Amino acid sequence: MFRLSKKIQALPPYLFVETDKAKRKARAAGRDIIDLGIGDPDLPTPDYIIEALYRAAQDPSTHRYALDQGMPALRRAIARWYKDRFGVELDPDTEILPLIGSKEGIAHFPLAFLDTGDYSLIPDPCYPPYKGGTIFAGGKIHLMPLVEANAFLPDFKKIPVSIRKKARMLYINYPNNPTSAVAGPDFYAEAVEFCGNYKLILVSDLAYSEMYYDGQAPHSALETAGARDMAIEFHSLSKTFNMTGWRVGWACGNSGLISALAKVKSNIDSGIFSAIQLAGVAALEGPKDHVQNMRAIYQERRDVLVTGLKSLGWQVEPPKATFYVWIENPRKMTSIKASGLLLEKADIVATPGVGFGKYGEGYIRMALTVPAERIREAIERIRKI
Numbered sequence: 001m002f003r004l005s006k007k008i009q010a011l012p013p014y015l016f017v018e019t020d021k022a023k024r025k026a027r028a029a030g031r032d033i034i035d036l037g038i039g040d041p042d043l044p045t046p047d048y049i050i051e052a053l054y055r056a057a058q059d060p061s062t063h064r065y066a067l068d069q070g071m072p073a074l075r076r077a078i079a080r081w082y083k084d085r086f087g088v089e090l091d092p093d094t095e096i097l098p099l100i101g102s103k104e105g106i107a108h109f110p111l112a113f114l115d116t117g118d119y120s121l122i123p124d125p126c127y128p129p130y131k132g133g134t135i136f137a138g139g140k141i142h143l144m145p146l147v148e149a150n151a152f153l154p155d156f157k158k159i160p161v162s163i164r165k166k167a168r169m170l171y172i173n174y175p176n177n178p179t180s181a182v183a184g185p186d187f188y189a190e191a192v193e194f195c196g197n198y199k200l201i202l203v204s205d206l207a208y209s210e211m212y213y214d215g216q217a218p219h220s221a222l223e224t225a226g227a228r229d230m231a232i233e234f235h236s237l238s239k240t241f242n243m244t245g246w247r248v249g250w251a252c253g254n255s256g257l258i259s260a261l262a263k264v265k266s267n268i269d270s271g272i273f274s275a276i277q278l279a280g281v282a283a284l285e286g287p288k289d290h291v292q293n294m295r296a297i298y299q300e301r302r303d304v305l306v307t308g309l310k311s312l313g314w315q316v317e318p319p320k321a322t323f324y325v326w327i328e329n330p331r332k333m334t335s336i337k338a339s340g341l342l343l344e345k346a347d348i349v350a351t352p353g354v355g356f357g358k359y360g361e362g363y364i365r366m367a368l369t370v371p372a373e374r375i376r377e378a379i380e381r382i383r384k385i
């Protein structure tokens with residue numbers, strides 16, 4: 001009855017419709033589903049964070065509208081955490097902006113810098129809000145394919161010069177969802193140089209900075225010389241502290257980019273519940289063993305899954321970071337067919353790669369968000385197909 005806006009119509013199609021429907025049907029039929037589809041930690045938020053929320057919520061001053069730019073205590077805690085983790089000093093007043101989850105900031109950021117017809121350079125496959133945010137801002141998308149032959153890094157040389165000139169921002173995300181690829185200092189240096197040459201904003205999504213294995217901690221784009229002139233980096237407490245439902249993250253980096261995002265947000269939201277911000281302070285300043293334990297749990301699950309899949313003759317490499325395993329489909333099936341088959345024959349949910357963009361075709365993504373015994377069970381079920 002009502003005509004949808006051209007922007008809504010331009011959003012990439014939601015390709016998980018069939019998968020979601022099949023999953024619901026299988027559940028309703030009482031089948032014992034092993035869900036490796038969702039990128040959401042299965043473990044609870046640590047108690048010390050919940051207790052901090054509880055204490056903060058009892059103080060009526062947290063019940064009122066929060067400051068748009070986030071509480072000074074949270075911005076200072078982020079600055080300390082950042083310095084400690086990456087060796088980068090940030091000004092808590094001008095270079096850090098708390099967000100209602102990093103997805104919110106990622107999706108709103110293009111409103112500050114894209115005019116109709118401006119391009120965003122976006123990796124594909126990718127986390128969907130890069131595309132959605134660009135479309136809502138009236139921008140156009142140029143896809144940078146992430147292919148195995150290039151270690152799932154974008155190849156800047158392949159971006160046509162005419163597009164480089166019409167582009168305003170470039171998105172990167174390492175450790176990467178969905179491919180689980182990581183990037184080193186050389187890649188960040190190349191990205192900073194490329195953005196410098198074409199006056200582009202470098203948008204780095206570091207949601208998985210703490211979810212790494214074998215002791216190899218990922219880098220921040222802001223460690224790179226010159227990055228602070230053009231980069232904004234998005235961080236999240238969601239995955240690190242099992243806080244996906246709480247909605248708290250932050251953007252940091254170039255002060256001009258941060259203040260422009262703050263301006264967009266001041267017209268849209270009214271800050272993050274102060275008690276959640278104080279719980280965020282507790283999370284960042286709390287004991288380090290939570291994060292270490294979390295890494296050990298995912299590393300065990302990763303090893304069970306990868307070893308198991310290899311025992312089935314599947315070609316998989318153990319991811320160096322994230323809680324995803326990106327698997328090339330055996331027998332050249334489409335990713336929707338492959339995930340459909342897993343559900344139908346083994347009651348296993350895996351995400352079809354094409355849902356993250358056309359260059360995700362040929363892959364499925366499995367998330368390490370179920371206990372190791374369930375992963376073992378999944379392997380045995382696949383063995384019997």
Ligand SMILES: *Cc1c(COP(=O)(O)O)cnc(C)c1O
Nearest residue numbers: 101102103127177207236238249
């Ligand atoms: C989970 C995720 C996020 C963000 O999560 P929030 O809960 O919105 O902070 C951002 N980027 C990627 C790539 C993710 O997978």
